[in-house]
Amino acid sequence: MKIDQIAKYQFLNAGLYLQETTKIRPDRLVIVLHAISSERVRFWIQFSGHILGSRSDYLYVREKDFEYIEDNAGQDFLYETMIAECKESAYLREVTQNVQDGKQYHHFIVWTDEDRYSEVVTTNQPTIFIIKVNPKKHYVSYHWRRI
Amino acid sequence: MERWKILYRQPDGASEYGNIEYVTxxxxxxxxxxxxxxxxxxxLMFKFKDPIYAVHEHDDIFQEHQNSKEALISQLENDSDTILFEIRNSELKHWLTQHKFENEDTELKGVHHYVIRTRTxxxxxxxxxIKKEKDSRAQHDKRVKHAVHITLYG
Known part of the structure; x- marks a missing residue:
């Protein structure tokens, strides 16, 4: 499997995120990465455009797909990658086989080291927000930043 | 061959509903x-019990059921009422079983495969x-108070 990195986040202890996928509207799907530790930032990944399909599974289900992952420069799969675009995707071919609207579709994968992952086929690039914890306040407040 | 068991239907139900929203x-x-x-x-609101093994959404209902396509076409053509099915002898479950326990003799007996379909x-x-109507937590969830909780067949 070949990928292009869309977003990555360098964290010392990989896998401390849980995924929650919400399809809100036909053209809006959001994947929130919840940090297990309250000191970590959270991620809000927003997909828009013409969403043709989505799926969420346990990682072991796609173990064979994820066995050989490299980016398009031929580098080994980088473990800090959280969102990638999948090239030469069988799922993309499957979903778009009867679609003739002339649009360009992309296959995105969101994963952490947690055992669930999500995939989306849509026309637009995702928008990623970081939700930061403010340690100066007694309660947790979030500051949103677009990257 | 997959067998599709009807769990919920209403008059012209499958063609009266469109947008599918979900959380997983x-x-x-x-x-x-x-x-x-x-x-x-x-x-309409449907809630499912954990563990949640897989959730796949797509425009084309035949996508996950290519091997049952012919049987499915004839079934769906004559039935615009059914919204929720349970699938027996599911290919997707079979595939999941193979991937999960390659060397173990198990059928994942506790795993159920449901399909919800609408016009779109x-x-x-x-x-x-699947959570039944009597689930008290569902009734106390304010977010779903405007949704209809369904009674299942079978």
């Missing part, structure tokens, strides 16, 4: 269907089961 994570999956063309018809798309959910 490791322990929870909830699917809501919005009625097309009228604000009077309340949304469908969702396949592989999970521990």
């Amino acid at each position: 994570n490791n322990g929870f999956c909830q699917v809501q269907l919005k009625a097309l063309g009228t604000v009077e018809r309340l949304p 798309g469908s969702v396949d959910v592989l999970c521990g089961g």
Whole structure:
């Protein structure tokens, strides 16, 4: 499997995120990465455009797909990658086989080291927000930043 | 061959509902269907029990069921009422079993495969089961008070 990195986040202890996928509207799907530790930032990944399909599974289900992952420069799969675009995707071919609207579709994968992952086929690039914890306040407040 | 068991239907149900909204994570999956063309018809809500093995949404109901396509076409052609099916001898479950326990003799007996379909798309959910109307937590969830809780057949 070949990928292009869309977003990555360098964290010392990989896998401390849980995924929650919400399809809100036909053209809006959001994947929130919840940090297990309250000191970590959270991620809000927003997909828009013409969403043709989505799926969420346990990682072991796609173990064979994820066995050989490299980016398009031929580098080994980088473990800090959280969102990638999948090239030469069988799922993309499957979903778009009867679609003739002339649009360009992309296959995105969101994963952490947690055992669930999500995939989306849509026309637009995702928008990623970081939700930061403010340690100066007694309660947790979030500051949103677009990257 | 897959067998499709009807769990919920209403007159012209599958063609009266459109947009599928859902939430899924490791322990929870909830699917809501919005009625097309009228604000009077309340949304339908289905909730599934953990573990949530897989949730696949797509425009084409045949996508996950290529090997049953012919049988499925004839079944769906004559039935525009059914919204929720349970699938026996599911190919997706079979595939999951192979991937999960390659060297173990198990059938994942606790795993159920449900399909929800509307006019515009469908969702396949592989999970521990479906929550019935009597589930008290569902009734106390304020977010779903405007949705209709369904009574299942069978």
